[in-house]
Amino acid sequence: MRNLSLLLLWGLCGLCRSCIFSTESTTDVNECEDTTVCPAYAICTNTVESYYCTCKQGFLPSNGLTQFRGPGLTCEDIDxxxxxxxxxxxxxxxxxxxxxxxxxxxxxxxxxxxxxxxxxxxxxxxxxxVDECASPRICPQHATCHNRPGSYSCVCNQGFASSSGNMSFRGPGETLKGRG
Missing domain, CATH: 2.10.25 (Laminin)
Structure with a gap:
């Protein structure tokens, strides 16, 4: 029985030696060197004997997969x-x-x-x-500035009116006169 075990062991070692000391070598082809394997806005990643594409940030693949390859696929812009x-x-x-x-x-x-x-x-x-009223000359003298979200208005003080007759206005060009 012991001799049989040694023979089996010797046979296995012979197999291992042929695998370990094999002179055959494989050379992987980098498919990503061909810039047309992945669509526009995609990154190519080379793997052993293959490759895959992933869309760049801001784009989604037309097939919905994160990693993909094959003809006809595109990376579509995310709005x-x-x-x-x-x-x-x-x-x-x-x-x-x-x-x-x-x-x-x-x-x-x-x-x-x-x-x-x-x-x-x-x-x-x-x-x-923007607090437009922080600017001291946004409204003419005798008017009060009221800031509003995204805007402002000038309101005539008591006893004054704008040259246009409006009590509330915005922008340059208005002058105030006293109401008598």
Whole structure:
């Protein structure tokens, strides 16, 4: 029995040696060197004897799979501006761009990150009301400034009227006169 075990062991070692000391080698082809294997806006990842594609940030594959390959597939732009909640937030304008989006504030609002903020920049975009009444000469003398979200109005003080006859107005060009 012991001799039989040694023979089996010797046979297995012979098999192992032929596997370990094999001189055959395989060379993997990098399919990603061909820039047409993946669609536009996709990244190619080479694997052993194969490859796969993934869409870049801001794009979704037409077949819905994260990793894919094959003819006829595309990476389609995500319209972040049509999503809910809005990508740019309240009091802003969102403009969709390929793979990203751009945010700007509505008139009367400003952002600490500045207008024309894109999703590839750091930080979060938000618009805050501009207090136009902080400017001392926004309204003429004898009028009081009232700030409103995104705007303001000048209201004539008691005993005064604007040149247009309105008690409330906005913008330059109005002069006040005393009512007698």
């Amino acid at each position: 972040e501006c049509s999503q809910n909640p809005q990508a740019c937030g309240p009091n802003s304008i969102c403009r969709n761009l390929p793979g990203r989006y751009k945010c700007s504030c509505l008139p009367g609002f400003s952002s600490p990150t500045g207008n024309d903020w894109t999703s590839i920049k750091l930080g979060h975009f938000s618009c805050k009301d």
